[in-house]
Amino acid sequence: xxxxxxxxxxxxxxxxxxxxxxxxxxxxxxxxxxxxxxxxxxxxxxxxxxxxxxxxxxxxxxxxxxxxxxxxxxxxxxxxxxxxxxxxxxxxxxxxxxxxxxxxxxxxxxxxxxxxxxxxxxxxxxxxxxxxxxxxxxxxxxxxxxxxxxxxxxxxxxxxxxxxxxxxxxxxxxxxxxxxxxxxxxxxxxxxxxxxxxxxxxxxxxxxxxxxxxxxxxxxxxxxxxxxxxxxxxxxxxxxxxxxxxxxxxxxxxxxxxxxxxxxxxxxxxxxxxxxxxxxxxxxxxxxxxxxxxxxxxxxxxxxxxxxxxxxxxxxxxxxxxxxxxxxxxxxxxxxxxxxxxxxxxxxxxxxxxxxxxxxxxxxxxxxxxxxxxxxxxxxxxxxxxxxxxxxxxxxxxxxxxxxxxxxxxxxxxxxxxxxxxxxxxxxxxxxxxxxxxxxxxxxxxxxxxxxxxxxxxxxxxxxxxxxxxxxxxxxxxxxxxxxxxxxxxxxxxxxxxxxxxxxxxxxxxxxxxxxxxxxxxxxxxxxxxxxxxxxxxxxxxxxxxxxxxxxxxxxxxxxxxxxxxxxxxxxxxxxxxxxxxxxxxxxxxxxxxxxxxxxxxxxxxxxxxxxxxxxxxxxxxxxxxxxxxxxxxxxxxxxxxxxxxxxxxxxxxxxxxxxxxx
Amino acid sequence: xxxxxxxxxxxxxxxxxxxxxxxxxxxxxxxxxxxxxxxxxxxxxxxxxxxxxxxxxxxxxxxxxxxxxxxxxxxxxxxxxxxx
Numbered sequence: 237x238x239x240x241x242x243x244x245x246x247x248x249x250x251x252x253x254x255x256x257x258x259x260x261x262x263x264x265x266x267x268x269x270x271x272x273x274x275x276x277x278x279x280x281x282x283x284x285x286x287x288x289x290x291x292x293x294x295x296x297x298x299x300x301x302x303x304x305x306x307x308x309x310x311x312x313x314x315x316x317x318x319x320x321x322x323x324x325x326x327x328x329x330x331x332x333x334x335x336x337x338x339x340x341x342x343x344x345x346x347x348x349x350x351x352x353x354x355x356x357x358x359x360x361x362x363x364x365x366x367x368x369x370x371x372x373x374x375x376x377x378x379x380x381x382x383x384x385x386x387x388x389x390x391x392x393x394x395x396x397x398x399x400x401x402x403x404x405x406x407x408x409x410x411x412x413x414x415x416x417x418x419x420x421x422x423x424x425x426x427x428x429x430x431x432x433x434x435x436x437x438x439x440x441x442x443x444x445x446x447x448x449x450x451x452x453x454x455x456x457x458x459x460x461x462x463x464x465x466x467x468x469x470x471x472x473x474x475x476x477x478x479x480x481x482x483x484x485x486x487x488x489x490x491x492x493x494x495x496x497x498x499x500x501x502x503x504x505x506x507x508x509x510x511x512x513x514x515x516x517x518x519x520x521x522x523x524x525x526x527x528x529x530x531x532x533x534x535x536x537x538x539x540x541x542x543x544x545x546x547x548x549x550x551x552x553x554x555x556x557x558x559x560x561x562x563x564x565x566x567x568x569x570x571x572x573x574x575x576x577x578x579x580x581x582x583x584x585x586x587x588x589x590x591x592x593x594x595x596x597x598x599x600x601x602x603x604x605x606x607x608x609x610x611x612x613x614x615x616x617x618x619x620x621x622x623x624x625x626x627x628x629x630x631x632x633x634x635x636x637x638x639x640x641x642x643x644x645x646x647x648x649x650x651x652x653x654x655x656x657x658x659x660x661x662x663x664x665x666x667x668x669x670x671x672x673x674x675x676x677x678x679x680x681x682x683x684x685x686x687x688x689x690x691x692x693x694x695x696x697x698x699x700x701x702x703x704x705x706x707x708x709x710x711x712x713x714x715x716x717x718x719x720x721x722x723x724x725x726x727x728x729x730x731x732x733x734x735x736x737x738x739x740x741x742x743x744x745x746x747x748x749x750x751x752x753x754x755x756x757x758x759x760x761x762x763x764x765x766x767x768x769x770x771x772x773x774x775x776x777x778x779x780x781x782x783x784x785x786x787x788x789x790x791x792x793x794x795x796x797x798x799x800x801x802x803x804x805x806x807x808x809x810x811x812x813x814x815x816x817x818x819x820x821x822x823x824x825x826x827x828x829x830x831x832x833x834x835x836x837x838x839x840x841x842x843x844x845x846x847x848x849x850x851x852x853x854x855x856x857x858x859x860x861x862x863x864x865x866x867x868x869x870x871x872x873x874x875x876x877x878x879x880x881x882x883x884x885x886x887x888x889x890x891x892x893x894x895x896x897x898x899x
Numbered sequence: 900x901x902x903x904x905x906x907x908x909x910x911x912x913x914x915x916x917x918x919x920x921x922x923x924x925x926x927x928x929x930x931x932x933x934x935x936x937x938x939x940x941x942x943x944x945x946x947x948x949x950x951x952x953x954x955x956x957x958x959x960x961x962x963x964x965x966x967x968x969x970x971x972x973x974x975x976x977x978x979x980x981x982x983x
Contacts, residue, residue, distance in 0.1 A: 311946055318924075318950050325917045325957055329910035329964065333903070579942035617936055617946055618928050627932045635929045642925045665903070669968060673961045680954045687947070 237700040239385030248721035260413035270764040273410035275660040282667040286674020291418025295734040296378025297795035304704030306690020310615035317683035323649025336668035343656035351821040361749030364653040374794035376783020399780035421733040436692035440569040447555030448697035458520025492594035508541020513606035533599040557699035561585035584612040637861035644865030648799030651806035654737035746771040805832035808872030823880030831872035838864035
């Protein structure tokens with residue numbers, strides 16, 4: 237698709253950024269001490285902190301990634317919503333109150349409450365940095381993805397813009413401003429998502445033959461001649477005589493085109509070859525129109541065989557996302573109720589889009605996007621996305637991979653450093669508990685809406701077949717430019733909010749855990765704040781660089797990494813320190829180190845990374861499945877127990893590890 | 900028993916309850932996904948109902964926990980004042 241900057245969206249964007257910066261500057265004057273900078277003096281009202289939890293948590297992955305995944309694959313994206321929300325149960329029932337009781341600045345404080353160990357601070361500080369950086373990458377990639385269509389800037393400009401703005405926010409005011417930015421962002425995100433959902437239901441569902449740009453996708457069939465290779469002439473004759481493609485000639489399937497389900501047809505009128513997908517259905521064989529994106533080695537890009545345009549009206553990929561069949565004879569439903577929306581979709585047919593990348597001998601590539609008419613009942617079932625193929629697979633490893641991902645989502649939330657430090661911004665444990673409940677209500681409501689927004693985008697005719705992350709903003713565009721402007725600006729502040737929380741968590745880890753405790757550098761209160769600001773700038777710059785380097789990677793895929801590493805490295809130590817009095821310093825250090833390195837190593841040796849990062853054959857991967865959590869999280873617990881039992885003599889037995897009253 | 904300790908026990912009980920339901924959903928999805936295709940009320944399938952159900956249940960348990968902790972905290976304050 238060709239995106240043109242919308243003046244309203246640009247104005248909205250700069251108003252949002254301006255307000256955010258203004259707020260940060262205003263509130264920043266109040267945060268001079270380290271307690272003010274890192275924890276807002278513990279004076280944030282619990283309700284505000286609860287909504288700020290939502291602001292922190294509902295990142296680019298939640299808003300852009302989940303909506304995009306549902307829009308392209310259906311129910312599978314909603315599994316992320318379920319898993320992300322379930323993780324808050326761990327946060328509320330297991331972690332919230334002890335964290336507030338035992339900690340001061342960073343989550344390492346709670347781990348180290350009993351031991352006063354430099355080793356724990358060191359490994360916890362490194363773990364915080366590792367998880368935060370992993371989580372920062374998808375946020376920065378998401379920023380670039382958003383700014384590109386919104387303002388017409390290249391991807392790297394978007395990343396630099398976000399990075400610079402966030403560094404300014406964090407350096408100016410720390411936790412006070414970050415919290416209020418999160419509060420605003422969380423409130424607006426949920427409010428506008430609710431508005432968008434109501435508009436989707438009011439619009440209802442409509443049968444179409446193509447997207448909102450007016451292009452109708454052609455399907456030919458059922459064909460009489462189905463053997464393209466051995467009966468080519470008869471096939472060409474049928475195309476010309478029955479289906480009206482005058483002078484149609486089949487282009488021989490050579491090179492990368494051999495053994496694919498595509499057939500290229502040359503026309504007598506001189507148009508570029510068209511590519512068709514051979515689609516075998518119950519009632520015969522059909523040819524369905526595809527879209528192609530060809531990238532030559534010299535940088536030339538061809539769209540459907542023509543040089544890609546740069547402004548509207550020039551060649552571009554067509555918008556997709558249409559419903560091809562409604563129940564009965566109806567062609568549109570009119571307004572639908574919240575449950576009626578699903579029951580109608582269940583009996584409908586939607587055209588999803590698959591893609592296949594062909595690599596040619598000259599180094600060029602062609603990505604073919606093809607139609608996949610899919611029943612609504614299939615869309616509302618798990619197992620359409622390749623990541624969830626385990627659901628319909630007979631292989632045990634595929635099923636274990638699925639279980640592993642759902643385990644990481646469940647355990648990861650309560651292990652994310654930028655979420656954990658938010659427990660220090662309220663005054664007491666009751667406030668920590670209440671703010672978590674508000675967070676669950678806000679986040680849960682939003683995640684319910686993601687299914688409506690994703691399915692609404694799927695049938696809105698506005699999808700960009702190359703970019704699932706833009707599904708939610710483009711859905712908003714189908715409802716009006718103002719809504720698009722507001723949703724895009726909110727999505728951008730979503731990234732700003734989450735990134736500022738992550739950078740603040742990293743700065744706290746560097747200042748308190750690594751420099752202050754592990755390296756024993758004595759700093760005054762003022763020096764701590766200064767060091768934290770320098771660390772924020774450094775982490776911000778690293779995030780900018782990584783956001784540019786990893787721009788091709790899927791946002792929600794990257795977040796999966798962060799959750800796995802966080803859950804494997806942090807959760808075993810956190811839970812055992814709070815609930816097992818025989819935990820020792822050595823057990824914590826070893827468990828965190830093993831959990832972090834094993835999960836990282838597993839990810840780097842997995843099939844997904846081989847294919848998407850290294851560009852290697854995924855069959856060469858060493859890890860037996862992609863998601864490490866089901867192995868590395870229990871491994872963290874086992875290591876901690878084993879080492880703690882071995883080192884009882886050198887630990888501090890007899891002292892209440894959890895710091896809990898034994899009344 | 901202190902308030903902290905009692906809250907912790909209640910929290911762990913609710914956590915285990917939710918974990919069983921979440922685990923059951925994930926295992927059902929992995930090993931017997933066909934069951935999620937069954938139609939539930941309002942002609943909406945069990946996959947959608949169970950997803951919404953897990954999200955809403957999380958909020959309901961959170962509210963129950965908050966209410967119990969608050970009630971206990973208030974009762975404890977009254978006891979302390981009476982003893983004083």
